[in-house]
Amino acid sequence: MNKLTYKDAGVDIEAGDRFVSEIKPLTERTSRPEVLGGIGGFGGLFALPTDRYQSPVLVAGTDGVGTKLKLAFEMDQHHTVGIDLVAMCVNDIVVSGAEPLFFLDYYATGKLEPSVGRAVVEGIAEGCVQAGCALLGGETAEMPGFYAKGEYDLAGFAVGIVEREAIIDGGRVSAGDKVIGIPSSGLHSNGFSLARKVIEVLGLNLEETREDLEGISVGHALLEPTRIYARAVRNILQEVPINAVAHITGGGIPGNLARALPPNLAAFLDASAWDKAPIFDLLAKAGIPVYEQYKTFNMGLGMIIVISAPHAQSAIEILNDMGEKAVVIGEIGQRNEGPAVSIESTGEGGEQP
Numbered sequence: 589m590n591k592l593t594y595k596d597a598g599v600d601i602e603a604g605d606r607f608v609s610e611i612k613p614l615t616e617r618t619s620r621p622e623v624l625g626g627i628g629g630f631g632g633l634f635a636l637p638t639d640r641y642q643s644p645v646l647v648a649g650t651d652g653v654g655t656k657l658k659l660a661f662e663m664d665q666h667h668t669v670g671i672d673l674v675a676m677c678v679n680d681i682v683v684s685g686a687e688p689l690f691f692l693d694y695y696a697t698g699k700l701e702p703s704v705g706r707a708v709v710e711g712i713a714e715g716c717v718q719a720g721c722a723l724l725g726g727e728t729a730e731m732p733g734f735y736a737k738g739e740y741d742l743a744g745f746a747v748g749i750v751e752r753e754a755i756i757d758g759g760r761v762s763a764g765d766k767v768i769g770i771p772s773s774g775l776h777s778n779g780f781s782l783a784r785k786v787i788e789v790l791g792l793n794l795e796e797t798r799e800d801l802e803g804i805s806v807g808h809a810l811l812e813p814t815r816i817y818a819r820a821v822r823n824i825l826q827e828v829p830i831n832a833v834a835h836i837t838g839g840g841i842p843g844n845l846a847r848a849l850p851p852n853l854a855a856f857l858d859a860s861a862w863d864k865a866p867i868f869d870l871l872a873k874a875g876i877p878v879y880e881q882y883k884t885f886n887m888g889l890g891m892i893i894v895i896s897a898p899h900a901q902s903a904i905e906i907l908n909d910m911g912e913k914a915v916v917i918g919e920i921g922q923r924n925e926g927p928a929v930s931i932e933s934t935g936e937g938g939e940q941p
Contacts, residue, residue, distance in 0.1 A: 598699065598732025607702055607728060611709045618716040618723040622689070632724030634690050636749065643752040649680035650745045655780040659810055661739055663794060666704050668813040669742065670711020671718070672777045675814035676837070677746035678719040679891065682821045683833040683848070685756040686748030688721035696729040697740035708742065711813070718816040721746065754825075758832040758848045758894075761920060765831055766900035767845075767855050769917040770820060770907060772890035774812035774865045778838045779884040783810060786874040801866050809867040817891040820912060824893070824903050832894035836886040842941070843883060845892050846928035854926060855894075857918035859933030859941065864888025882931065882941035894920060 594601060608628060615627045624633035636644060653672045660669045678688045693712050695705060705728065716723045735741065775783060787794070787806070794807030801809045817835075824830055832848040845855050864887055872881060881887060895903050900916060907914035931941040 599730045614709050614713040615723045618713050620722045623722050627725055641751055644749050645752050647681040647684045647686040647748045649677045651676035652743045653777050656777050663807040665811055666707035667711040668811050670708045671715040671813035673742050673744040674715025675816045676777050677744045678818055679835040681746055681748040682818050683835050685754055686750040688719045688748045688818050690722040690724040690747055691716050692745045693726035694743040698735035700730045719818040760831040761894050763921050764897055765894050765920040766897050766916050767918040768893045768914055769862050769889040770891040770912055770914050772886045773815045774867050776814035782884050786871045789874045815890050824906050828899040828902050834892045836889050840883045842929040853920050854923035855929045856921055857931045859931050861915055861917040862888055878941055
């Protein structure tokens with residue numbers, strides 16, 4: 589009788605071990621003083637920076653990249669989705685005013701392709717560097733027969749820390765506060781099921797370079813990685829207080845900004861106050877109603893900050909000094925019977941967002 593091995597079933601443990609060894613140098617560039625030990629153990633060890641926090645509260649977030657991965661497979665571009673993975677988790681915990689501490693990833697595939705896996709982890713490491721957090725560990729799972737050839741899935745988990753009295757929860761928002769928008773780089777990692785449908789409807793070629801996309805291809809415009817706003821928010825907090833923050837993900841500007849506001853207040857925004865990447869105009873050519881665009885895509889804003897009027901200019905100057913093109917996009921007022929977020933903008937057919 590022939591001997592049957594795990595490798596015969598499609599799982600190469602030795603290849604997995606080699607892969608972990610190869611990516612160790614990538615994690616080293618993300619290290620922080622609080623990291624104890626290195627990658628490869630059963631669990632990552634991280635000492636809390638209690639010397640800088642009197643009453644520390646941990647903030648955790650988890651997310652994935654979604655169907656944007658389908659485009660990464662088609663384009664054979666895997667570095668950017670690693671950045672996306674970190675961004676989607678870290679941006680969520682930054683909303684509370686947290687300093688990102690560490691990140692863990694889960695990478696699952698039918699058959700481990702070392703070059704693809706390395707590109708993904710390189711992106712994850714780059715995202716951690718941008719966020720200022722340590723890549724503390726992760727899991728690489730080889731699952732034959734579970735994923736289509738050449739495909740994989742990603743999930744991530746981030747932990748941050750914030751002083752209890754400094755938690756941003758929207759409770760300090762008041763009428764007259766200014767709303768500041770920080771630009772997105774494109775779709776980030778939301779709305780790709782609709783975006784992929786648009787590609788099908790319009791018959792777009794992912795490899796086609798277009799003038800209406802400022803000379804880049806459709807695929808590269810869609811795969812532009814999610815921006816990470818950890819340093820931007822932290823830099824503002826070092827100078828002036830922030831009353832609320834919203835990470836613009838699924839649900840768009842109306843859905844996410846509403847989550848950051850008290851029930852008696854509303855945000856009144858002017859859509860002409862900010863610019864958006866050309867990819868949004870291209871997608872709109874498929875006939876997506878304006879209101880559907882605003883509840884599906886970020887429409888040019890990746891993060892929104894609510895700040896007291898006297899501090900608004902200081903916050904914008906801090907952001908602009910970092911290279912951000914932040915602008916005041918609206919104001920907070922009393923909410924009557926209308927929506928929590930009103931956006932003044934007239935699209936095709938006079939539709940309102």
